Amino acid sequence: MVETIGRDGVVRMLRGAVEKIRAGHETLSKLDSVIGDGDHGTTMVRAMGLVEKTVTACAAPDLQGLLHDVGWAVMGVDGGAAGPLLGSLLMGMAEGVGGRQQLDAAGLAAVFEAGLAQVRTYTQAQVGDKTMLDALVPAVEALRAAAQAGQGVAAAMARAADAAERGAAATTDLQARFGRARNLGERSRGFADPGATSVSLIFRGFADALAPPC
Amino acid sequence: MAMKKFVNKPEDLVKELLEGYALAFPQKVKLAGSNLVVRARPKAAGKVGVVTLGGSGHEPALSGFVGEGMLDISVAGEIFAAPGPPRVLEALKMADRGAGVLFIVLNHAGDVMSAKVVMEMVKKQDLAVKMMLTHEDIAGGPRNKPDNRRGLVGCVPVMKVAGAAAEAGKSLDQCLAIAERMSNNMATLAVAMGPATHPSTGQALFTLADDEMEIGLGQHGEPGTGSMKIKTADATADAMLGRLLGDLQVKKGEQLLVLLNGAGATTLMELFIVYRRAAQVLKEKGIVLAAGAVDEFLTVQEMAGFQMCIVRMDKELLELWNAPCDTPYLTVR
Numbered sequence: 211m212v213e214t215i216g217r218d219g220v221v222r223m224l225r226g227a228v229e230k231i232r233a234g235h236e237t238l239s240k241l242d243s244v245i246g247d248g249d250h251g252t253t254m255v256r257a258m259g260l261v262e263k264t265v266t267a268c269a270a271p272d273l274q275g276l277l278h279d280v281g282w283a284v285m286g287v288d289g290g291a292a293g294p295l296l297g298s299l300l301m302g303m304a305e306g307v308g309g310r311q312q313l314d315a316a317g318l319a320a321v322f323e324a325g326l327a328q329v330r331t332y333t334q335a336q337v338g339d340k341t342m343l344d345a346l347v348p349a350v351e352a353l354r355a356a357a358q359a360g361q362g363v364a365a366a367m368a369r370a371a372d373a374a375e376r377g378a379a380a381t382t383d384l385q386a387r388f389g390r391a392r393n394l395g396e397r398s399r400g401f402a403d404p405g406a407t408s409v410s411l412i413f414r415g416f417a418d419a420l421a422p423p424c
Numbered sequence: 425m426a427m428k429k430f431v432n433k434p435e436d437l438v439k440e441l442l443e444g445y446a447l448a449f450p451q452k453v454k455l456a457g458s459n460l461v462v463r464a465r466p467k468a469a470g471k472v473g474v475v476t477l478g479g480s481g482h483e484p485a486l487s488g489f490v491g492e493g494m495l496d497i498s499v500a501g502e503i504f505a506a507p508g509p510p511r512v513l514e515a516l517k518m519a520d521r522g523a524g525v526l527f528i529v530l531n532h533a534g535d536v537m538s539a540k541v542v543m544e545m546v547k548k549q550d551l552a553v554k555m556m557l558t559h560e561d562i563a564g565g566p567r568n569k570p571d572n573r574r575g576l577v578g579c580v581p582v583m584k585v586a587g588a589a590a591e592a593g594k595s596l597d598q599c600l601a602i603a604e605r606m607s608n609n610m611a612t613l614a615v616a617m618g619p620a621t622h623p624s625t626g627q628a629l630f631t632l633a634d635d636e637m638e639i640g641l642g643q644h645g646e647p648g649t650g651s652m653k654i655k656t657a658d659a660t661a662d663a664m665l666g667r668l669l670g671d672l673q674v675k676k677g678e679q680l681l682v683l684l685n686g687a688g689a690t691t692l693m694e695l696f697i698v699y700r701r702a703a704q705v706l707k708e709k710g711i712v713l714a715a716g717a718v719d720e721f722l723t724v725q726e727m728a729g730f731q732m733c734i735v736r737m738d739k740e741l742l743e744l745w746n747a748p749c750d751t752p753y754l755t756v757r
Binding site: 243249293294 | 435438479501505506533538540541642
C-alpha cells in the first residue's frame with residue numbers, strides 16, 4: 211500500500227493522466243461534437259502535451275513549484291474554458307500544498323480540495339449542471355471519504371476515479387446549464403458531458419499510476 | 425463529405441493565418457511575443473491601451489481591428505476557442521503605455537472564463553486594467569439579464585469609440601465610461617441561413633433545412649427563436665429591426681448607428697438590399713440614421729446569414745465613431 215507520495219508520485223500521476231487522455235481523445239471529440247464544436251479531444255490532447263512537456267522540463271524541486279508550473283502551462287492551452295478550469299485546479303492545488311513534500315491520503319485530499327476551491331472562484335456551476343464539476347466534485351469527496359476511512363493514497367485515488375466515472379456517466383441525462391452547451395437546452399441531453407468525461411479519464415490516469423503492480 | 429477548405433494541417437491553422445495576416449498588412453500590424461497581434465507602431469506613451477481576446481476562425485475579427493485609433497493588441501485563441509490567460513496577461517502588460525489598459529471581452533463562456541482568471545492575476549500584480557463585457561445579443565434573454573446575452577459584432581463599434589477615446593488621450597476611467605455607454609445603448613440580432621464548418625474538425629456547427637432560416641442564432645450555431653421559411657430581404661429586415669428598436673426602445677428623433685455584418689457566405693449585394701430597407705423603415709419612423717457600416721466584420725467561416733446591430737448615438741459617441749482610425753479592416757480618414 212502506498213502510504214504517502216511526493217514529487218515523483220505526483221509526476222507519475224500526471225503522466226498517467228496524459229496517457230489516459232491520449233487514449234480517449236476521440237471519444238471526447240465525439241461527445242463534444244454533439245453538444246459543442248467537436249474539438250474538446252484535440253484541446254485536451256494539447257493540454258496534456260503541455261503537461262508532459264512541463265513535467266519533463268520543470269526545474270522546481272518541490273511539489274508546489276511543480277504543480278504551479280504545470281497549472282500555468284495548462285492555462286495557456288488556448289482552448290476556451292478547459293484551460294482556465296484545469297489550470298486553476300492545478301494552481302489551487304499548488305497553493306494548497308504549501309511547503310509539504312510528502313502527502314498521505316488526507317493530505318492529498320486537502321490539496322485537491324484547495325484545487326476545487328480555486329475552480330469554484332471561476333465558475334458558478336454546481337453538480338448537476340452538466341460540466342466538469344459533475345466528475346470533479348464527487349472525485350474529491352471520495353478522496354476525502356477514503357482518507358477518513360484510513361485508506362492509503364493508491365486506494366483512495368482508485369475510489370476517486372470510480373466516483374469521477376460515475377459522475378461523468380450521470381451527466382448523460384442532464385441538461386447543460388453552463389458553457390456554450392447551455393444554449394442547446396433540451397437538446398443537450400442524451401450524451402455525457404465532454405468536460406466531465408475528461409476529468410474522469412484524468413482521475414483514472416492518476417489512480418492507475420499509483421496502483422501497485424499486480 | 426470532404427471539407428472544402430484551403431487549409432494545411434489542422435493544428436497549424438491559427439499560426440498560419442496569423443502569419444499570413446501580419447505579412448499582408450506590414451504597415452499596420454505585426455506579431456509580437458507569444459503570437460500577439462500588435463500595432464506596427466506602438467501607441468504614444470501616456471495613452472490608454474485597448475486589448476481584446478477571442479477565438480479564431482472569425483476573420484477579420486478581432487485582429488483585423490488592431491491599429492491606430494482602435495485596438496493595440498488582439499490575443500487570438502484557437503478556432504472558436506478563447507486564448508488561455510498567460511498570453512492575455514502578457515498582452516495587457518505589453519499594452520500598458522503608462523495610462524492603464526481597457527480590456528474588452530465578448531460575453532462567451534470561454535472568453536469570460538479566461539478573462540476572469542487574468543483579472544485575478546492583474547489584481548495580484550497591481551496593473552491598471554479595467555475589463556468590460558459586450559453582451560448585446562437580444563436573442564439571449566431580456567435586457568435586465570445581460571449575462572445571458574452573447575457578445576456579437578457590437579464589440580467592433582465599441583472598440584472603435586473606445587479606441588478613439590484612448591487615442592484622444594482620455595483617461596482609463598473615461599475610456600471605460602464611453603465603452604460602457606456605447607455597449608448599454610446597443611442591440612444586435614443575428615439571422616442564419618446555413619451553417620459554418622469547423623475548419624479543423626470538418627464538422628457542421630448546426631443544420632438548417634434548405635428552405636429555412638433562423639433568427640437569433642448565435643455565432644457558433646447556438647439556437648435562436650426557432651427556424652422559419654426563408655423570407656425576403658425586406659421582410660427579414662422589418663422583423664429584425666422591429667425587434668431591435670423595441671428592445672432599445674428607440675424614440676422618434678433619436679440618432680442611430682446601423683451596422684450590418686455578413687457572416688461569411690452572405691453577399692454584400694444581399695446586405696445592401698437589407699440595409700436599404702432598414703434605412704427606409706427608420707425614415708418612416710422619424711429615427712435619424714446618423715451612421716452606418718455594411719461589411720464582413722466578424723464572420724463564422726462560410727456561415728450564411730448576417731447580424732444587424734443598432735446603437736443609440738449621442739454627439740460624443742458620433743464624434744468618436746467618425747474619428748480617424750487606420751486598421752486593416754476599418755479605416756476612417
